Amino acid sequence: xxxxxxxxxxxxxxxxxxxxxxxxxxxxxxxxxxxxxxxxxxxxxxxxxxxxxxxxxxxxxxxxxxxxxxxxxxxxxxxxxxxxxxxxxxxxxxxxxxxxxxxxxxxxxxxxxxxxxxxxxxxxxxxxxxxxxxxxxxxxxxxxxxxxxxxxxxxxxxxxxxxxxxxxxxxxxxxxxxxxxxxxxxxxxxxxxxxxxxxxxxxxxxxxxxxxxxxxxxxxxxxxxxxxxxxxxxxxxxxxxxxxxxxxxxxxxxxxxxxxxxxxxxxxxxxxxxxxxxxxxxxxxxxxxxxxxxxxxxxxxxxx
Amino acid sequence: xxxxxxxxxxxxxxxxxxxxxxxxxxxxxxxxxxxxxxxxxxxxxxxxxxxxxxxxxxxxxxxxxxxxxxxxxxxxxxxxxxxxxxxxxxxxxxxxxxxxxxxxxxxxxxxxxxxxxxxxxxxxxxxxxxxxxxxxxxxxxxxxxxxxxxxxxxxxxxxxxxxxxxxxxxxxxxxxxxxxxxxxxxxxxxxxxxxxxxx
Numbered sequence: 001x002x003x004x005x006x007x008x009x010x011x012x013x014x015x016x017x018x019x020x021x022x023x024x025x026x027x028x029x030x031x032x033x034x035x036x037x038x039x040x041x042x043x044x045x046x047x048x049x050x051x052x053x054x055x056x057x058x059x060x061x062x063x064x065x066x067x068x069x070x071x072x073x074x075x076x077x078x079x080x081x082x083x084x085x086x087x088x089x090x091x092x093x094x095x096x097x098x099x100x101x102x103x104x105x106x107x108x109x110x111x112x113x114x115x116x117x118x119x120x121x122x123x124x125x126x127x128x129x130x131x132x133x134x135x136x137x138x139x140x141x142x143x144x145x146x147x148x149x150x151x152x153x154x155x156x157x158x159x160x161x162x163x164x165x166x167x168x169x170x171x172x173x174x175x176x177x178x179x180x181x182x183x184x185x186x187x188x189x190x191x192x193x194x195x196x197x198x199x200x201x202x203x204x205x206x207x208x209x210x211x212x213x214x215x216x217x218x219x220x221x222x223x224x225x226x227x228x229x230x231x232x233x234x235x236x237x238x239x240x241x242x243x244x245x246x247x248x249x250x251x252x253x254x255x256x257x258x259x260x261x262x263x264x265x266x267x268x269x270x271x272x273x274x275x276x277x278x279x280x281x282x283x284x285x286x287x288x289x290x291x292x293x294x295x296x297x298x299x300x301x302x303x304x
Numbered sequence: 305x306x307x308x309x310x311x312x313x314x315x316x317x318x319x320x321x322x323x324x325x326x327x328x329x330x331x332x333x334x335x336x337x338x339x340x341x342x343x344x345x346x347x348x349x350x351x352x353x354x355x356x357x358x359x360x361x362x363x364x365x366x367x368x369x370x371x372x373x374x375x376x377x378x379x380x381x382x383x384x385x386x387x388x389x390x391x392x393x394x395x396x397x398x399x400x401x402x403x404x405x406x407x408x409x410x411x412x413x414x415x416x417x418x419x420x421x422x423x424x425x426x427x428x429x430x431x432x433x434x435x436x437x438x439x440x441x442x443x444x445x446x447x448x449x450x451x452x453x454x455x456x457x458x459x460x461x462x463x464x465x466x467x468x469x470x471x472x473x474x475x476x477x478x479x480x481x482x483x484x485x486x487x488x489x490x491x492x493x494x495x496x497x498x499x500x501x502x503x
Contacts, residue, residue, distance in 0.1 A: 002347075008403045067398020067413060067435035074378035074395055083377035083401055156371050156492050157407035302409055303488040304345045304360045 003232045006158060006298040012065040014292040017148040019058030020090075021174025022181060022287065024148075026051035027097055028141030029178050029204070031134035033197060040191045045104035047185055051178075052097050055090065055144070082151045089143040096137035103127045145174035148291075158298045160233035165219040166294075172212045173287050179205040180255070180283035187273050187280075199263075202276065205283065206259040209252055216252075229301035236297040243293040251286015255279035307387040308442055309366070309469040309497035310453075311479040316461040317359040317503075319344050326458035327363075330443060332431050334418040341410075341440040342455050358503060361463060363455070364389060364410035364440035365488065365496030372439075375405035380436075387469075387497060388442050396436035403437060407489055408496075414438040442466070469497060 030047040063069035075087050102118070103126050105111045115123070126133070149167030156162055183201045186194045223230035237243045258279040266272035327342045328335045342363040349358050366389045373381045373389065380395035381402055403411045415435050422430050432438070443453035451457065456464040467476035479485050485499035 002345075004409070006404065008400045062399075065400075067415060067437070068396065071378070071395070071397045074380070074397055075399070076377075077379040077395075078374075078377050080374045081377035081401065082375070083399060087377070151401075152404070154371075154375055154401070155404045156494075157489075158404070300407075300409060302407075304347060304362065 002302045002304055003229050003299045004302060006295075006300055009065075009152070009295055009298075011292060011295075012061045014288070014295045016058045016062040016065075017152070017170065017291045017295075018177070018288045019054045019061070020148045021145045021170055021291075022177045022284075023051045023054030023058060024093065024141040024144030025171075025175040025178025026054065026141070026181050027093065027178075028138040028145070029175065029182055029201075031100065031138040031141070033182075033200070034134050035131060035138075037197065037200065040189070040193060041104045041107045043185065043189050043191070043194065043197075045101055045107065047182055048097055048101040048104065050181070050185070051141070052094070052101070055093065059090065082147065082154050086144075086147045086151060089140060089147050093137070093140035093144050096133050096140045099126055100130065100133035100137050103130050141178075142171070145178075146171040148174065152295070152298075155298070157229075157300045157302065158233075159228045159230040159301055160223055161294070161298055163219070163222060163230070165215055165222060169212065169215045169219055170291070172208055172215060173290055176205055176208040176212055177284050177287035179208060180280040180287075183276055184280040184284075187277055198276065202259050202262050205279075206256060206263060209256045209259070209283070213252060213256075229299040233297040233299050236299070237293055240293055240297075242289060247286045247289040247293065250282050251289060252283075255282045255286070305385045306468040307470045307497070308447065308466070309387070309476055309480060309499070310363075310442070310456070311465045311476050311485050311499045311501065312361050313463050313465065313479075313501045314358070314360060314503040315501060317344065317361055317463040318461055319346055319359040320460065322458045322460060323361060323455035323464065326454040327440075327443075330446075330454035331441075332422055332426055333438065334412075334414060334421065336421055337418060339412045339414075339418070339438075341438065343409075360500070361455075362408065362410075362488075363498065364406075364442075365408050365494065365498045366440075366442065368495035368497065369493055371405040371407065371492075371494060372402035372411065375401040377401065384444065386444070386447075388444050388447075389439070390441050390444070391437055391439060393432065393434055393436040398435055398437055400437065407492055407494060411437050411439045 027048055030044055034044055075083050078084055105115050146167050149170030152161045153166045179201050186198045220234055223234040258275045262272040262276060321344050323342050324340050333339060333341050345360040347358045349356050370389055378395050378397055380392045383389050414432050419435055422432055452466050456466040465476050465479060467474035469477055469480055471477055480499045485501045487496040487499055
């Protein structure tokens with residue numbers, strides 16, 4: 001048996017997976033906050049526009065890694081492939097996100113004149129079905145986030161990836177980075193009401209980090225059980241200081257501690273604002289490192 | 305229709321790598337970048353003093369249940385009626401999902417640099433012409449003319465035996481069903497059409 005590092009997908013794909021999870025989750029959480037809490041439209045539009053930006057950027061990284069990006073439309077041919085579904089999910093996401101964000105952009109005086117050029121009938125329709133777009137968009141965002149894990153789990157010879165835990169890990173991590181980004185964005189809001197949203201996001205992110213820790217525990221427990229490629233991959237990660245310190249300590253444990261402090265001791269006051277910014281940035285960097293190192297640690301287990 | 309397959313008799317392989325050279329010459333694979341459709345693994349087995357050398361020739365297993373075909377979003381990877389797994393160069397976008405999905409390391413990128421070098425070396429007689437993911441085709445262009453794949457006809461020790469697995473009179477059928485030959489990584493359920501007689 002031979003273990004060989006995969007030399008196929010590198011940092012470009014890790015960036016795509018990160019931005020896919022972040023973009024999908026940012027939109028899904030924003031839309032859900034809108035549906036359940038109501039929200040200031042300015043912040044919401046910035047959040048959704050950023051999430052669209054993340055996904056556009058992610059798609060550029062994916063296309064740049066391909067040998068023939070101009071033929072990408074052919075990817076809509078084989079429904080047995082996860083990439084086929086990824087293309088469907090991402091397009092479903094873009095359509096929902098754009099339909100959702102257009103009525104929100106009317107609150108920006110500089111953008112409003114451009115929005116008003118859209119025929120009134122269409123604008124009225126978009127406004128009327130705004131909540132429906134939020135609902136379908138949050139589903140699309142979730143699908144995009146989980147797709148990033150499903151894509152790389154379709155690797156029978158890379159046992160560290162070929163596990164049901166990986167899509168779960170990526171979707172939870174994606175939602176954690178999405179919550180962290182929205183938290184970061186909310187701290188810049190001048191609206192007094194935004195602190196209510198911050199409190200919700202802080203609690204959400206802390207819960208997501210705890211869930212991520214549980215999945216990580218299950219994931220590594222599985223990986224270490226037998227002397228397979230998965231165990232070798234886990235060993236690679238245990239010997240990567242940036243994974244342990246950068247992702248695990250500063251990307252999960254420290255932000256969780258800071259958020260716990262914010263929730264229970266600082267009582268969501270502005271006093272904890274700087275700590276929130278710090279925690280959010282750490283979660284975002286940690287989310288990227290997770291994907292980068294999971295890709296890097298992918299080992300083929302060949303039978304010779 | 306035939307169902308082509310191969311048996312590797314590891315007892316006779318001497319590791320001369322003539323198969324790799326023949327394949328490269330036949331299929332213009334990018335040897336200049338160390339990329340081949342077929343390889344000969346040269347492994348040491350056991351611990352001193354009980355050690356031995358094992359030579360394992362390998363190529364695409366042309367699996368019946370093909371992970372690469374499932375992973376390919378464009379349908380560029382397909383199986384012919386004769387069970388040969390091929391890549392349609394015009395359709396391949398080079399997303400590498402097939403390279404990740406293949407459990408036998410049978411695929412590689414024929415990238416822009418390789419296409420350029422191919423033009424330099426082979427002039428107007430190039431067979432790839434555009435970037436794509438490349439793999440063994442069992443030399444189906446030769447097989448359709450009644451000839452054997454280049455690696456098979458070159459092998460000086462007859463390690464590689466090629467033929468129709470469904471033809472009860474073929475040597476490959478007899479060997480594959482003899483009980484001596486076995487496929488690699490059978491637990492994955494890929495049902496490879498390349499079998500090995502251990503040394």
